[in-house]
Amino acid sequence: MVERTRNPTIIDVANRAGVSKSVVSRVFSGRGSVREETRQRVLIAAEQLGYVVNAVARAMVAHRTYTVGAFVRDASTAFYGSLLTAMQERAAFHGYRVVTATGSGRFAVADEYRALETLMMLQVEALIVCSGALPAAQIVPFAKRLPTVVAGRPETHESITSVFCDEEEGGAALADHLVDLGHRNVAVVTVAESESITMAPRTAAMARRLRQRGARVMEIHGPIHDAEGRWATETLRRREITAVMAPSDRHAVALMEQLQLRNVAVPGDLSVTGYDGIGDLATPLIGLTHWRQPIDLIGSRAVDAVVRLLDGETPPDHHQALSGSLVVGRTTAPPSR
Amino acid sequence: MVERTRNPTIIDVANRAGVSKSVVSRVFSGRGSVREETRQRVLIAAEQLGYVVNAVARAMVAHRTYTVGAFVRDASTAFYGSLLTAMQERAAFHGYRVVTATGSGRFAVADEYRALETLMMLQVEALIVCSGALPAAQIVPFAKRLPTVVAGRPETHESITSVFCDEEEGGAALADHLVDLGHRNVAVVTVAESESITMAPRTAAMARRLRQRGARVMEIHGPIHDAEGRWATETLRRREITAVMAPSDRHAVALMEQLQLRNVAVPGDLSVTGYDGIGDLATPLIGLTHWRQPIDLIGSRAVDAVVRLLDGETPPDHHQALSGSLVVGRTTAPPSR
DNA sequence: TTGTATGCGTTATCAC
């Protein structure tokens, strides 16, 4: 089975064009010189045979695959989906391809290791890790063998290059926004570092800035998966709370669904903030006040960094913290009490 | 530059383990027999050297890459993003990888051809085409050389295998829903076949069913990109219209944004329906009434079909039309006038 | 069970 009609090779083309395979190789690799007339003969023969260069064989001898491996935890979310698209586009610009690998759905560390190893089997020339969960310690061993960039999370490990959106800035800006509106009692859904490397610092920054500005902060800890019902309940139990800060747009929207079920008006009774500003959730129809991450920029900068590493340069901007922007929607307003 | 510390090969491992490279090959390919003791020696040597199998070299001789190529028009949308994730997961289940290629962002046909050719260069064993735009005629030549499946659109070309969600069923179900609610004057944003192979039949089905049920239909033609403002205006010009059917959730939401700007209440003044039910837009917070496509199933079935083709089977279900489901939200209600 | 030899499709290094 399999083993279909064997694809034509340069030898087939060479025979048909009446030249040696060396000539054909030169024509398609663009290296070395070939008389224009023979070049045309070769091109025509190839066309007739439906010849396509075999990138595998080429990689074999050239020791180059022009391929970058992207490890992504979950590509179906808007954040990673957009990141992937941005990287793919930028990589194409540089003449590279992107192959992606995921942790096969489960959360076992072994799976992630396997995924990275799969990428190595494919002879990727560099790695871009996009995961808010994979700890730096797991990445370092690969970074020692391959140019590696961590994208989309505030990674500051000294032996890892990274590109991300400044979480401190975002968290603080949202906190400022609420305080400026007059909120003095705010609930923050804080996330543990072990749960999400991206959400932890941003929620910490929110709480910190709120306190700096003299507001009272109620921190809600706990699991971030499907716990929005509990958040809503806890927040409402404390009547003085006038605003809730969620760790992401998804969580903010899920929280708002819960509030809606409990007949709590947003922002009438409670102001809500999100975080990310990516994909469909950023629609003005929802009008969520949030911090917008420049996801396309993160993706393209990550690829640029990887390409620079491949060229042997050591980029001076080892850890790039990009700026996001505050998007004020209709889910935040001055407190009504 | 590039050309980093050369990776260890089976020869390095063989030397260290004091055996021939054949033995190492057998150990890692799992074929042929090796004495358990030597097997362990080899494994240890490999471990110490940090050896990983070179999939490129292996593909070279095995004439197999265990790789499926996915052509996706735009991977940053929820539809294609989810589809890709589903395919990736299912492919892994079957022991295959997925490499994706996109039309480099632009809309030129030449780009798409290049993308498919790139996939062939990579020696993918099969193709899955996910695009609501690439015409069948463009795909057939590739389908003749490689097992090819079209996923996510109602493709019925006889020489192409396909998996999709029944667009007729979905369009009709939504139309029935509106008529059942009492709507007799409905606007349908119809899409031309040339614009989108997926949206065209579903909107046609909507209009057809509405008429069958005795409703009056106002068809709004025209470009589907950023034309929601015009749709809103045209719909409102005809005061008797009580409902609008959009070709997708995205369009429905964009339309609702426009209606909101014009102070039109949904569903108070106007009912609105969407289509897809994928990703963040499916949130109950928006509560859009829509037809839900089983995107995960489409992805996994597409991969299953491809694998079956690779195994030499000719699946009896050449064109699989899967069933979706009606999701009734809060954007549709009985007409108020 | 283990080792030897050959070839996969391409590029690179030479002669010619």
Place this chain on the structure above:
DNA sequence: GTGATAACGCATACAA
């Protein structure tokens, strides 16, 4: 400008 030939890393008949 063109053509032989040797790698590249691995799998596999076949011999030992």
